[in-house]
Amino acid sequence: MNKDIKVLIVDDHPMIIEGYKNALLGINSDEMTLRIDTADSCDGAYTKIKNSSTGTPYDVIFLDIKLPPSADGKIISGEDLGIKVKELLPDTKVVILTMFNNNFRIHNILKNINPDGFLVKSDVTSDELMRAFQVVLTDPPYYSHTVTKLLRTRIINEVVLDDIDRNILFHLSKGIKTKNLTEYIPLSLAAIEKRKRHLKEVFDVEKKGDESLLEQARNTGFL
Incomplete structure (x- = not known):
């Protein structure tokens, strides 16, 4: 039976969003049809997340970390959005996609959000994005090479900023x-x-x- 999978992609670069969409749409099959929404700011994403919490929840949300903050200054990054998703949509899978490859920053995001997927953008190809998406849907978590290497070598700082x-x-x-x-x-x-x-x-x-x-x-x- 064909299943609709509802996805939200949050990134402030239109070309990156388009690249992610094109890669993910390549997964469409007889078993799965993707319905993809996008947002380019904390305010835009939070509105769609809230609407989803009272309607049809997103199955997967892709979040960039560095985003234009909300107008009221209460949501200042994709990390804050990830925390909101965990509160409002506990069954939604959260995938972090970020340019940050700093050990401290990655560790902080892992501790604060515990995402179902975590990819550093320099690691990401179309094939890896599709593979990450499929793993997150069926058997999370999925970590890209840089994140996996950090966890394997345990080069992490135990201090976390709230x-x-x-x-x-x-x-x-x-x-x-x-x-x-x-x-x-x-x-x-x-x-x-x-x-x-x-x-x-x-x-x-x-x-x-x-x-x-x-x-x-x-x-x-x-x-």
Whole structure:
């Protein structure tokens, strides 16, 4: 019997979305028909995810990590979207597709989302994308070469940043002063300052001020 598989692809580069669509549509068969939606921002993706949660849920959602943040600043990356998907659509398979190949960043995403698939874009070919899709549907997880190598060699940093840490970094990167972060973060100023000190320890930043911290956050893919 032919089964409809509902898919959402989230990426802010139209050519990449088109490439993914073309690869996946090559899987259409007598047993499976793909219905593919796309989104190019956190707001656009979150709207479709919410609508799906009250209608026909997506079977698989492909998420890029670096995306235009939501207008209200509450969803700042594909990582945040992945967490939302796990909350709203617990049976939906989440596949991360990202350019980041930093051990720390990959480990953080694995811990926060535990995705059903994780592919670093430099590893991805059309054949691998199709193979990942089929494995995720039947027997997840599927990890591309770079992720598998990281897990095999255990070159990982056990420190994980939660959504508050990532939001502190995000708002600092937008020029918000520490003293004003309480308007955006549900913590006291003292608690935020403690978090900042911890972030500097995580990123091994000794200099005063925020720029060195933000530079390290960018270098490791958190901004």
